[in-house]
Amino acid sequence: MPVAVRVIPCLDVDAGRVVKGVNFVGLRDAGDPVELARRYDAEGADELTFLDITASSAGRETTYDIVRRTAEQVFIPLTVGGGVRSVGDVDALLRAGADKVGVNTAAIARPSLLAEIAERFGRQVLVLSVDARRVPAGERPTPSGFEVTTHGGRQGTGIDALDWAARAADLGAGEILLNSMDADGTRDGFDLELIRLVRAVVSVPVIASGGAGKAEDFAPAVAAGADAVLAASVFHFATVSIGEVKAELASHGVTVR
Amino acid sequence: MEIVVLDYGSGNVRSAVRALEKVGSALDSHEVSIRLTADRAAAVAADGLVVPGVGAFAACMAGLGRVDAAGILAERLADARPVLGICVGMQVLFADGIEHGVHTDGLGLLPGRVQPLRAPVVPHMGWNTVTPPAGSVLFEGIEPGTRFYFVHSYAVPAPDPASPYLATLTEHGDRFVAAAEHGVLSATQFHPEKSGAAGQALLRNWIRSVAAR
Numbered sequence A: 001m002p003v004a005v006r007v008i009p010c011l012d013v014d015a016g017r018v019v020k021g022v023n024f025v026g027l028r029d030a031g032d033p034v035e036l037a038r039r040y041d042a043e044g045a046d047e048l049t050f051l052d053i054t055a056s057s058a059g060r061e062t063t064y065d066i067v068r069r070t071a072e073q074v075f076i077p078l079t080v081g082g083g084v085r086s087v088g089d090v091d092a093l094l095r096a097g098a099d100k101v102g103v104n105t106a107a108i109a110r111p112s113l114l115a116e117i118a119e120r121f122g123r124q125v126l127v128l129s130v131d132a133r134r135v136p137a138g139e140r141p142t143p144s145g146f147e148v149t150t151h152g153g154r155q156g157t158g159i160d161a162l163d164w165a166a167r168a169a170d171l172g173a174g175e176i177l178l179n180s181m182d183a184d185g186t187r188d189g190f191d192l193e194l195i196r197l198v199r200a201v202v203s204v205p206v207i208a209s210g211g212a213g214k215a216e217d218f219a220p221a222v223a224a225g226a227d228a229v230l231a232a233s234v235f236h237f238a239t240v241s242i243g244e245v246k247a248e249l250a251s252h253g254v255t256v257r
Numbered sequence B: 001m002e003i004v005v006l007d008y009g010s011g012n013v014r015s016a017v018r019a020l021e022k023v024g025s026a027l028d029s030h031e032v033s034i035r036l037t038a039d040r041a042a043a044v045a046a047d048g049l050v051v052p053g054v055g056a057f058a059a060c061m062a063g064l065g066r067v068d069a070a071g072i073l074a075e076r077l078a079d080a081r082p083v084l085g086i087c088v089g090m091q092v093l094f095a096d097g098i099e100h101g102v103h104t105d106g107l108g109l110l111p112g113r114v115q116p117l118r119a120p121v122v123p124h125m126g127w128n129t130v131t132p133p134a135g136s137v138l139f140e141g142i143e144p145g146t147r148f149y150f151v152h153s154y155a156v157p158a159p160d161p162a163s164p165y166l167a168t169l170t171e172h173g174d175r176f177v178a179a180a181e182h183g184v185l186s187a188t189q190f191h192p193e194k195s196g197a198a199g200q201a202l203l204r205n206w207i208r209s210v211a212a213r
Helices: A033-043 A057-073 A087-096 A105-109 A112-121 A161-171 A192-201 A215-223 A242-251 B014-025 B040-045 B057-066 B069-078 B196-211
Strands: A006-014 A017-019 A048-052 A078-081 A100-103 A126-134 A146-150 A155-160 A175-180 A206-209 A228-231 B002-006 B033-037 B048-051 B083-086 B094-099 B102-105 B110-116 B124-129 B147-152 B166-172 B174-182 B185-188
Touching: A006 A033, A006 A057, A006 A206, A006 A242, A017 A033, A033 A048, A033 A057, A033 A242, A048 A057, A057 A078, A057 A087, A057 B014, A078 A126, A087 A100, A087 A112, A100 A112, A105 A112, A105 A146, A112 A126, A112 A161, A126 A161, A126 A192, A146 A161, A155 A161, A161 A175, A161 A192, A175 A192, A192 A206, A192 A215, A215 A228, A215 A242, B002 B014, B002 B040, B014 B033, B014 B196, B033 B040, B040 B069, B048 B069, B048 B196, B057 B069, B057 B094, B057 B102, B069 B083, B110 B174, B124 B166, B147 B196, B185 B196
Parallel strands: A006 A048, A006 A228, A048 A078, A078 A100, A100 A126, A126 A175, A175 A206, A206 A228, B002 B033, B002 B048, B048 B083, B083 B185, B094 B110
Antiparallel strands: A006 A017, A126 A146, A146 A155, B094 B102, B124 B147, B166 B174, B174 B185
């Protein structure tokens, strides 16, 4: 049996609290990341991702504390991304208990950051997060038709998303977290063309993100080449459970844990 | 009994300490204390020693050199005191490693060479099954098909059947060593501390085997 396709819930954390609606029945405190992490672990999550959207440095300290407390209670891999700008930031998150660290905007501004992180900690800790979209009509097209964005998909960079993913993997990214900004929030399913194109140009694992709305959306993403699937709101609102996603994947012949 | 996790500056070792504490506290027949330290005397004297490892082979060997891990392990093995290596902490037990074309000597306690894993997707990242041999202590009572969490780009190829140690194998492109057991020396390529209940079952088996000595 091959390595299992991973199902990964993602939690947005601001100053130590989970934000963007979480609507679970039976949670004492739906805003507590540690409690949610435990819940997802119990439901069979293969990994957890925290996206730290905190802007202030005081909030950062709170994030480290959350990572510390989660890592003490949850014994599956934990990735933390958001606002990582330096080797020092990575070091602080790993020391707090993160197993992997997500890098996004800072690497677009300074790609050598990827090589610095990989050299110091190994490429297995480094997840490159790519927020990609189709270049809107009227703007300068990229060779693949997809470009890298910043600011949550609002700002185009003109950088070809495929070129960037391939270059990042060469520089030391151990994994690509591929967010489709066109699909994100639509609940219409993953952007399968984007997954296929990126899969074809990198040999590191690809995590598909953006667009999941129901259990049936996940198997096509795996067929398109995703090694892992990540979602937030469908899990937070209990639209589908992690178990249901895995059962649906298994019914399509996908290996799951 | 005391278990020391060797602290030589390798990545996230808290998780290993916490997982061992969790398993140890649930064993009612033994009082288990877990200590994270680089202190040489403590590492030699502990009932069990865990050697973690994250990152590059050469960097881990350099870190191990600074705390005289070779000397610590030699003394422990001479006294039949158990050792558990995890991930790169397993890889360094072998004869040598090739990473980025650079050859680095390992501790040479097990025969074999750590080399790049050949597979369509590398790193090998995620939950995979393993095939333990008859007589394995680490996997005793663990159901076939149980999955453990791997994250690595290098591995020791499956040894020939005459190999002196018990090799548990898995497959990702190549067939490679997922765990090794040789007398008091045990090691896993995967991360038991990150493998949920399955990993804790394995750590429980190891702690019990330490207690039985």
